[in-house]
Amino acid sequence: MPIVLEKASYTYAPGTPYEAAALCDIDLQIADGEFIGIMGHTGSGKSTLLQLIAGLITPSRGKVMIDGCDINARNYNRDVLRKKLSMIFQYPEYQLFETTVEKELAFSLKHSGLPGKEVKERVRRALEAVGFSYTRVRSLSPLGLSGGEKRKVAIACALVTEPKILLLDEPVAGLDPRGRKEFLEIITRRNKAGTTIIMVSHDADVLGNYAQRILVLNQGKLLLDGPAKRVFTDIEKLEALKLGVCRPRKLARRLKECGIPFPQDIAGYDEFIAAVVEVSKKGGMSHEPDTGRHVYSR
Ligand SMILES: Nc1ncnc2c1ncn2[C@@H]1O[C@H](COP(=O)(O)OP(=O)(O)OP(=O)(O)O)[C@@H](O)[C@H]1O
Ligand SMILES: [Mg+2]
Known part of the structure; x- marks a missing residue:
C-alpha cells in the first residue's frame, strides 16, 4: 500500500508544561489515486496528520511508510519524498515571495536537477493546469494578483513538481464560491489523472461532494474511516459529535x-x-x- 501509518502517534513538546498529545495510534492505509477528505473539530489533529504524512514531523511512536519505505528511517532519502509529495498549507498565497510567477514556480524545482528547458516546460504545464495562460502570467508579480489568482499560483507551485500525492490543508478557506469551485475542479482533474489527494476541510459539503473516502478525527483518534456516503449515513453520530453533515x-x-x-x-x-x-x-x-x-x- 502506498501510504501506511502503523500506530502513529504524535505529541507536541513532550516532557514540557506545553505537552499536547495530538495524535494517538493512527492506523491508516491509503491506495494510489484515492481522494480522501479529513474532517474533525479544531484541535482534533488534522494538520498534524498531514504533517506526519508529509514527513515534516516524526511520529513520537509508530511508523509512516510511503511506497514501502519508513520515511523517518535514518537511511531514507528525503529527496525521493520531495519528488513524490506536495503539501499546500492553509492560505498558501502568503508564502509567495518571488518577483515573477515563473520564478515562483521554478523555485519549487530548484533542487530537482532538471535541465532549464524541462523546468520551463513544467512551469508552463502547471500554470495551464490551473487555468492560466503561461504567456500572460509568467512575467507578472505574484503579489500583484487577486486573492483567488494568488491561490491558483500557490496550487501551481505544488503541482509543478508533478507529485503523485497532494496534501491540502483547508485549501478552500477564504475563497469566494467561484474560486472554491475552480479550485475543487482543478483538484478533481488532478485526481482523475491519478494523483492521490488528501484534503482537510471544515466544510462537510465540500467533502461530501468531492472526497470518495472520509476520515473523521476526534481528539487525536481516527473515529470513522470509510466511503463518503457510508460515513455520512451515520448522521446521528456526526451530529452528536457536533460535526457538520453535507446538505x-x-x-x-x-x-x-x-x-x-x-x-x-x-x-x-x-x-x-x-x-x-x-x-x-x-x-x-x-x-x-x-x-x-x-x-x-x-
Ligand atoms: N506547535 C504546536 N505546539 C504545541 N501544541 C500544538 C502545536 N500544534 C498543534 N498543537 C496541538 O495539537 C493538537 C492538534 O492540533 P492540529 O493543528 O493538528 O489540529 P487541527 O485538527 O488541524 O485543528 P484546526 O481545525 O484548528 O486546524 C491541538 O491540541 C493543538 O493545540
Ligand atoms: Mg489544522
Whole structure:
C-alpha cells in the first residue's frame, strides 16, 4: 500500500508544561489515486496528520511508510519524498515571495536537477493546469494578483513538481464560491489523472461532494474511516459529535421524514439527484403546490 501509518502517534513538546498529545495510534492505509477528505473539530489533529504524512514531523511512536519505505528511517532519502509529495498549507498565497510567477514556480524545482528547458516546460504545464495562460502570467508579480489568482499560483507551485500525492490543508478557506469551485475542479482533474489527494476541510459539503473516502478525527483518534456516503449515513453520530453533515445527506433525511422511501447513503449532489431520478421512476414523487408537501405515490 502506498501510504501506511502503523500506530502513529504524535505529541507536541513532550516532557514540557506545553505537552499536547495530538495524535494517538493512527492506523491508516491509503491506495494510489484515492481522494480522501479529513474532517474533525479544531484541535482534533488534522494538520498534524498531514504533517506526519508529509514527513515534516516524526511520529513520537509508530511508523509512516510511503511506497514501502519508513520515511523517518535514518537511511531514507528525503529527496525521493520531495519528488513524490506536495503539501499546500492553509492560505498558501502568503508564502509567495518571488518577483515573477515563473520564478515562483521554478523555485519549487530548484533542487530537482532538471535541465532549464524541462523546468520551463513544467512551469508552463502547471500554470495551464490551473487555468492560466503561461504567456500572460509568467512575467507578472505574484503579489500583484487577486486573492483567488494568488491561490491558483500557490496550487501551481505544488503541482509543478508533478507529485503523485497532494496534501491540502483547508485549501478552500477564504475563497469566494467561484474560486472554491475552480479550485475543487482543478483538484478533481488532478485526481482523475491519478494523483492521490488528501484534503482537510471544515466544510462537510465540500467533502461530501468531492472526497470518495472520509476520515473523521476526534481528539487525536481516527473515529470513522470509510466511503463518503457510508460515513455520512451515520448522521446521528456526526451530529452528536457536533460535526457538520453535507446538505444532500440532510435533504435525504428530510425526504425520509416526509414519508418518502429515499436512500440515506448519500454524500454528494450528483448522488442525490440520481436518487431523486430513481425514486421518481419507481413510484413517482408528486408535489402539492398548495401545501408544499412532497408525496410519494405508490
Ligand atoms: N506547535 C504546536 N505546539 C504545541 N501544541 C500544538 C502545536 N500544534 C498543534 N498543537 C496541538 O495539537 C493538537 C492538534 O492540533 P492540529 O493543528 O493538528 O489540529 P487541527 O485538527 O488541524 O485543528 P484546526 O481545525 O484548528 O486546524 C491541538 O491540541 C493543538 O493545540
Ligand atoms: Mg489544522
